[in-house]
Amino acid sequence: MPDLLDKRLVIVTGKGGVGKSTVALATAIAASRNGKRTVLCEVAAQERLSRVFHRAEIGFNEVEMADNLWAISIDPDESMREYLLIQLKVRAMRDLLVRSKIFSYLAAATPGLKELVTIGKIWELAQPERRVKGAREYDLVVVDAPATGHGVGFLQTPRTFAGIARVGPIRSQAETLDKFIRNHRKTGVKIVSAPEEMPVNETASLERDLVDEVGVAVDRIVMNGLYPERFTDAEADRLADVAAEANGVVRAACRAAVRECRRARSQRQQLARLEELTRAPVTTLPFLFEPELGVEGVGALAEELP
Amino acid sequence: MASIADLLEGKRVCICAGSGGVGKTTTSAAIAAGMAARGRKVAVLTIDPAKRLADSLGLPELGNTERQVDPSLFSETGVETNGGELWAMMLDAKATFDEVVRKHAPDAETRERILSNRIYQQLSNALAGSQEYMAMEKLFEIHAEDRYDLLVLDTPPSRNALDFLDAPRRLTQFIEGRALQVFIKPTGFGMKVFGRGAGMAFGVLKRITGVDLLQDLAEFFQAMSGMVGGFQERAKRVTELLAADESTFLVVCGPQGEPIEEAVYFHRKLVEAKLPFGGVIVNKVHYEDEMPLEHEELGPELTDAVGDEGLAARVRKNFEDFRALSERDRRNVEHLAREMRTRAVIRVPYLDEDIHDLAGLMEVNRYLFASGSEERAEIAASV
Numbered sequence: 157m158p159d160l161l162d163k164r165l166v167i168v169t170g171k172g173g174v175g176k177s178t179v180a181l182a183t184a185i186a187a188s189r190n191g192k193r194t195v196l197c198e199v200a201a202q203e204r205l206s207r208v209f210h211r212a213e214i215g216f217n218e219v220e221m222a223d224n225l226w227a228i229s230i231d232p233d234e235s236m237r238e239y240l241l242i243q244l245k246v247r248a249m250r251d252l253l254v255r256s257k258i259f260s261y262l263a264a265a266t267p268g269l270k271e272l273v274t275i276g277k278i279w280e281l282a283q284p285e286r287r288v289k290g291a292r293e294y295d296l297v298v299v300d301a302p303a304t305g306h307g308v309g310f311l312q313t314p315r316t317f318a319g320i321a322r323v324g325p326i327r328s329q330a331e332t333l334d335k336f337i338r339n340h341r342k343t344g345v346k347i348v349s350a351p352e353e354m355p356v357n358e359t360a361s362l363e364r365d366l367v368d369e370v371g372v373a374v375d376r377i378v379m380n381g382l383y384p385e386r387f388t389d390a391e392a393d394r395l396a397d398v399a400a401e402a403n404g405v406v407r408a409a410c411r412a413a414v415r416e417c418r419r420a421r422s423q424r425q426q427l428a429r430l431e432e433l434t435r436a437p438v439t440t441l442p443f444l445f446e447p448e449l450g451v452e453g454v455g456a457l458a459e460e461l462p
Numbered sequence: 463m464a465s466i467a468d469l470l471e472g473k474r475v476c477i478c479a480g481s482g483g484v485g486k487t488t489t490s491a492a493i494a495a496g497m498a499a500r501g502r503k504v505a506v507l508t509i510d511p512a513k514r515l516a517d518s519l520g521l522p523e524l525g526n527t528e529r530q531v532d533p534s535l536f537s538e539t540g541v542e543t544n545g546g547e548l549w550a551m552m553l554d555a556k557a558t559f560d561e562v563v564r565k566h567a568p569d570a571e572t573r574e575r576i577l578s579n580r581i582y583q584q585l586s587n588a589l590a591g592s593q594e595y596m597a598m599e600k601l602f603e604i605h606a607e608d609r610y611d612l613l614v615l616d617t618p619p620s621r622n623a624l625d626f627l628d629a630p631r632r633l634t635q636f637i638e639g640r641a642l643q644v645f646i647k648p649t650g651f652g653m654k655v656f657g658r659g660a661g662m663a664f665g666v667l668k669r670i671t672g673v674d675l676l677q678d679l680a681e682f683f684q685a686m687s688g689m690v691g692g693f694q695e696r697a698k699r700v701t702e703l704l705a706a707d708e709s710t711f712l713v714v715c716g717p718q719g720e721p722i723e724e725a726v727y728f729h730r731k732l733v734e735a736k737l738p739f740g741g742v743i744v745n746k747v748h749y750e751d752e753m754p755l756e757h758e759e760l761g762p763e764l765t766d767a768v769g770d771e772g773l774a775a776r777v778r779k780n781f782e783d784f785r786a787l788s789e790r791d792r793r794n795v796e797h798l799a800r801e802m803r804t805r806a807v808i809r810v811p812y813l814d815e816d817i818h819d820l821a822g823l824m825e826v827n828r829y830l831f832a833s834g835s836e837e838r839a840e841i842a843a844s845v
Contacts, residue, residue, distance in 0.1 A: 173483015
């Protein structure tokens with residue numbers, strides 16, 4: 157089995173609020189620093205990348221962010237249009253379809269079709285020979301997947317769709333995508349978690365569903381935002397005693413230390429639970445005491461990734 | 463500063479909304495427990511409760527109907543409920559959708575045709591907004607039964623809090639399936655909608671999708687057509703309930719820049735939709751009150767008190783880090799209050815332990831239900 161960054165596609169997933177987008181960006185930066193031509197995909201107009209990089213123009217066309225690093229924001233309507241252009245060789249036919257808007261009505265009425273064409277675009281980016289004429293070739297595609305509300309939704313779309321459409325080009329497209337996602341040599345998944353009870357539980361059940369139901373390879377779990385162990389228990393006890401006697405700023409400083417120690421401790425318990433409840437190897441990323449995480453901060457996190 | 467008890471005065475429906483990962487579920491449970499402790503009969507409708515919390519409330523299997531939390535749990539925790547009751551249920555979107563179809567299908571044959579249709583079976587999972595819509599549907603149903611003083615709704619963890627507001631419109635539009643009616647009978651009015659060449663375009667489309675997909679869709683929309691009126695009517699009444707004086711939206715967020723911006727955006731959309739905004743709850747705040755005397759330097763007195771130079775240096779560095787975070791949180795919360803033009807901002811500190819029982823919820827409630835002066839006293843006494 158190849159290493160995660162030697163695959164063609166890495167999907168970064170997890171529940172909301174755990175720093176999934178940050179880890180996706182750090183993963184893409186790490187790969188690009190290793191000399192891989194990497195493209196990072198943002199799905200469903202989150203526009204987060206534009207904010208982090210202070211670039212307004214990240215859209216459906218890939219934009220170069222740094223050496224070996226490009227970014228794209230995948231819009232389902234654009235993906236749909238592109239899919240039609242590739243499917244229909246006769247120009248008059250696709251003009252007819254795009255103009256008549258019938259296809260967008262179909263998309264609005266068919267559950268999952270938008271997700272399907274979004275995954276279709278991700279797959280297209282990951283092909284060694286791109287279908288889009290004159291397009292850049294990449295070594296690796298990193299996807300900041302939509303936050304998992306319930307279960308596995310997004311990654312299950314191709315298979316769901318193959319069940320809805322029994323014949324025709326859409327069905328064979330759905331099957332191609334499903335096969336690619338479940339090919340452990342080509343596609344890997346990274347789940348992002350946080351050192352609290354709920355995210356740990358959800359990570360464990362997400363891994364189970366992804367492996368057992370969807371059949372993808374979960375290569376790695378990232379425990380994000382782990383407080384450093386700055387004080388020993390004995391030191392914390394001593395500082396609590398000092399705080400009880402002291403006033404003002406000394407008292408506040410000692411309290412902050414006691415609090416940090418307690419949180420770091422309870423987070424280590426959650427880390428142990430995560431390791432016990434999951435099968436994939438767990439990597440930790442430190443909590444960065446920075447009021448707002450910019451590109452440099454994420455770059456520092458990239459150094460911590462294996 | 464405001465107290466939840468004030469914000470919910472005279473309210474019968476409280477909707478907790480916000481983006482994922484900000485502690486919405488815990489906040490909803492705490493609000494419901496707090497109001498039950500104030501003598502109200504409360505039901506909390508939740509999506510995915512933490513298992514340990516559900517277990518500790520004696521609700522290991524939370525189904526699609528309400529169950530009561532044993533009143534003795536309150537007394538064991540030292541909470542006097544004064545006749546209040548706490549009920550909880552877990553929302554199951556698929557089961558709710560099935561219930562709606564069973565209840566409103568005109569006849570048994572239509573009902574079976576819908577329930578067995580493959581498009582329908584994918585609906586509640588795949589159609590964005592259907593989970594949100596079903597949450598509202600359930601809220602509406604329980605509200606109509608009029609058995610509770612207060613309903614607290616924990617909204618689904620959508621990527622975007624706005625999906626929730628948009629859900630009834632999207633679902634009814636979907637079920638109306640006007641555009642798809644054209645596929646069923648591509649003549650007359652439908653042809654005019656699509657313009658010249660629609661017949662040809664339809665032919666091209668068939669080549670891409672395969673005929674069966676279009677047939678399944680057509681069948682589904684035909685089966686649903688008898689229920690369109692019912693769905694529209696219900697969606698209208700759900701929207702009316704959300705906009706009513708007896709309802710209130712509480713926005714839940716975290717103190718970092720991004721969740722704060724999302725909360726501001728969500729508030730703006732609530733106002734635009736003329737929905738009643740009650741207040742905002744910011745979870746996991748690093749309080750400036752913990753960090754007094756912002757500009758005061760930590761001098762040699764720290765080393766004296768701690769009695770160890772190395773340890774004192776680490777304490778100092780740690781203090782500076784937390785001061786920077788609490789300074790950020792203070793700025794962000796100020797910005798939030800200014801943008802929302804509200805004083806109803808409730809801050810809950812970053813607690814040391816995860817909340818996993820009733821005692822934990824009551825701990826959160828010390829902040830949610832505290833008045834301004836009480837709140838300051840709580841914080842001063844904390845740690």
